Amino acid sequence: MPPETAARPADVVCLTGVHHRFGRQQVLKGIDLTVRRGECVVLYGSNGSGKSTLLALLSTRYALRQGSYLLDGLDTTRHGDEARDRLVFVGHHTHLYGHLTPVENLRFFADLRTLSPSEARLREAVAEVGLARVADKPSRWFSAGMRKRLALARMLLANPSLLLLDEPYSALDAQGVAWLNAMLIRFQENGGAVVMASHDPERVAALRHLPHHLDRGILTPAPPPPRIEEPPSC
């Protein structure tokens, strides 16, 4: 490993020379990315630009084939389990079990990590995302927005070093967006790092963030793209 890639404690993510391919298709071509504590990196890019692949690599869901990825200074290829303990990923799917209640879903999440929150702490997290009223109802019939909130409650519970978000604003109404941004700002202030994929420069604007552009597998720091069309508001 060249000495310049050695992670300083302030670096949460240190990604160097990452390439990734699916079959014959090269999806990521030499990604270098450093995210420090309290930073929020927003990835812009069209569909198929490799955003989701990059997030999957950051979440260690995809194994690294070329390049290196240090999370909190840990080599993720060798310490995958420890690395997973330090991150929370909220993607398009919320990973919730319909037959379990919000409290049970969160407890299950905690049991699969080195977390042992008390019942009170679980309920507190559920209340913080505004679901106290349905804390003991099976989550099967929840709306998309409620599921998203519950998925985000994992971040409150785990307090990870790195939070990965894929289109976090989808399924949230205006109030939900404000709530999420407030939560992310608090997370950043406490030293958490965020990497987010988004189509939504306006909603991200409330956050102190570093925009990056991903185009055909190449990542460059860039200003957010101008809005072309207004998506229908939820």
Place this chain on the structure above:
Amino acid sequence: MKFLARMQAPLGVLTLIALAVGLWMVWTAPADFQQGGAVRILYLHVPSAKMSLFCYIFLTIVSIIHLWKRSETADILAEAATAVGISFTGITLASGAIWGKPMWGTWWAWDARLTSMLVLLILYKGLMVLRHSMDDPAKGARATAILAIVGAVDLPIIHYSVVWWRTLHQPPSLTMAEKSAVHISGPLLPPLLAMSVAFILLGVYMLTLKARQIEAQRKLDALEAARLHHE
């Protein structure tokens, strides 16, 4: 893959010569005093049974390489080996039944060898179906490779469990016939050796053809996908 392309033509000629020589030796070999002319089908049956197993061993090795190195060549060879293996297994079972009818008086007997072959046939089929029922080819390749390894562990267990099972139940006459089928000696040996060599060449040739065809198909699919991607 380039190596396979260069090898294909000479290998084909060699296979043809070996098969011609082998078949001529089978034709001119003396009939067995016990089995008569029916013994000649064994020259087809025994080498193809060996080849069905060789193909599986090869499949296991390339599957391990695929999982370990994520090599696409290994995966192509695995897919090709499955196709070649299932044909040899089919030939083995069919020729065994044709031989069994005059010798045992029955097309089929549940002896250990035949039962294991039948399981092998189903396993090859399962590998093919599993690969093609996945929408994501990478996932299909990985699942198939793991199934091949699981099968490699399972096949000996299946074989021995059937051996124990049949030795407890089987009338000894069948086991005698089975033994006589295997211990071919004396003047019967040279044609068997010639046919074995010819079948090994044939197997490698079929593997080459199939692997090249699969590679071409995958290139075509990738081009098609790229075209759709750009539109």
Place this chain on the structure above:
Amino acid sequence: MLKAAYRIAWKDVAGDFRRRATLSSMLFFAISVLVVFQAAFEPDRKEALRLLPGLLWATTLFTTLVGLGRVFQAEEEDGAFEGLLLASVPRGVIFFGKWLGNLLLTLLVELMILPLTMVLFNVDVWRQTGEILGILVLGTVGLTGLGTLLAAMTQGARSRETLLALLLLPLTAPLLIAGVQAMAGILTGGEVTPWIRLLVIFDVIYLALTPWAFGWLVEE
């Protein structure tokens, strides 16, 4: 770490009890299979005793297939399986949890199938119930172990249930042979030990192999 496996199993079993999904459909499927056997073979009392091991194992095998088709069903809704793979425990532990949940459900069904078979087929082997159950448990360990791996393997496959049967039935042939022979040995006083040894060998090999194979399977 084992706590994680236990929690995964708990989640599956509890989920099943809440929805009454897999357990009851497995049970009723088993009853239908027994009815089919009765109609197909019409065994008298003596024949039924001879057929009992085969009946029990065939019913168990088919019923297990129904259960296996659903092991990963809860994981398929809303990407839950991906969430499971983001857990900070080794993949083998996740597999162990899924297997344990399936094993518990299958054993529960077997506990109900055994008396049902004896009643429906009019065979009286109540004295050997313990031994018969023991053999069933031994066979089920390997059966569900390999089955859970195959269920994970066929996740996202088209016409998955058929595929699962095509893959599971040949690979578990040794279990079927050894299980039937061991049970017949108990009922008729024949050889039992070598068959039990075979069942144990199968179980040990597959419990060692499958968690590792699962790890390779889900690594992308």
